Amino acid sequence: MGGKSETPLIVKGKRLDGRKFDELRPIKIEAGTLNRADGSCYLEWGNNKVLAAVYGPRELHPKHRQDNTRAVLRCRYNMAPFSVSDRKRPGPDRRSTEISKVIREALERVVFLNYFPTSGIDLFMEILQADAGTRCAALTAGAVALADAGIPMRNLVASCAAGKVDDTIVLDLMQDEDNFGQGDMPLGYIPPKDEIVLLQMDGDFTKEEFEKAKGYAIEGCKKVYELQKAALKSKYKG
């Protein structure tokens, strides 16, 4: 972010990959792809490939982390070393620690944690291939995996980003737009409730640009939400 693009990112009103300004990349969601996990989801979003798995509710260790009023939701966003152009050093870094935290805070809104005192619910999100927008992809997949695990939830959380490239607000930045763009704003949203549960922003937006980006991202989340529901229905319809 903040880098200047040598070549234009928008040519004749079209983006590098031919998308319209408010168009999402192709998204494929599949629920229940891992056999050992209590719930899982495989998601492809443009060139992003994400796998999410849920274990629990189960006994939480270490014991001092237990909460006798509710379950503890633990989320781990992790990038595979081969998921990016330069090899990513394995293990948690500051970026993934922060992303894990904001994803957890988004999902705590929808999971009925009070149903399972003293236990832990673990959500692991592995980024197998990254192409910008991985936290949105991970949160989207994570919500489906939780539902697939049969965890009682108030709703699903859908997620999608909007950003600014070549002074234009666009939906769902891909890698080059993210690298050479002027701003990115990931958003997590519960469409039936009209609630924002994740919001981050970096870059350079005016108030008007911010409002437009927020509108785009919310509309994007609504589309993602339909795909999440369709993925769960197609697994359980028989």
Added chain:
Amino acid sequence: MNIDRELKRHFVGRLIENGRRIDGRGFDDIRETSIETNVIDTKAEGSARVKLGNTDVLCGIKVLAGTPYPDRPESGVMMTGAELVPIASPNFEMGRPGEDAIELARVVDRSIRESQMIDLDKLVIEPKEKVWMVSIDLHVLNHDGNLLDACNLAAISALNTTWMPKFEEEQVVREKSGDLPINKLPISFTFAKIGSGIVLDPILDEEFAMDARFTVGTSGKELHAMQKGGSGAFKPDEISGMVDKAMAKYKDVKKLIK
């Protein structure tokens, strides 16, 4: 369950419902703020101590020479760290920075980086080989809520008074050659949502009671950073309202910075 905290939570929540705050402030009032610069006067190139009510943080800036990042060979480097040292709160523990400290450092970093507050292109000693590296380190001394805004103020005040050392015969000489090149002053504003009320600059008791938190980093006309925290949610209109308030408050807070 922490009984004391639960009781406070209910108390603070009930007050907010009635349009009042525990310390008597209006919903959009910031606590009394004091900024003292150059407090670490012989060893740090820049420093500031900020008191936001009883919240007390210290920021020190070190300027050292190093190698640039391969993808930005002709730019200086900035990095931000935060430590929630155990002297600041009974809830802070010894050891490596946890997720709260990491988030704090990254959100403070985001406003400064994205607004291009520091003119990193002017921090090149020898292109591709040697550049200045600016380290922003935050030390929380007393935690009474809203560490994000206190740390942001400390960081920008410290950077604003940072001097540049000399580089002579392949060595850093700690003699002033000028000031750190500064473009803008990005200021952050943090709001807490408690029930249906939204208050600016929450104190610790309000943070215990809050459902969600939202931070906006702005340089007046532009927005540079945002971060939602906590397990609650915001309506889209509430977000817009907080962004408007932050932009409107910018001038008032900017006056405090020397």
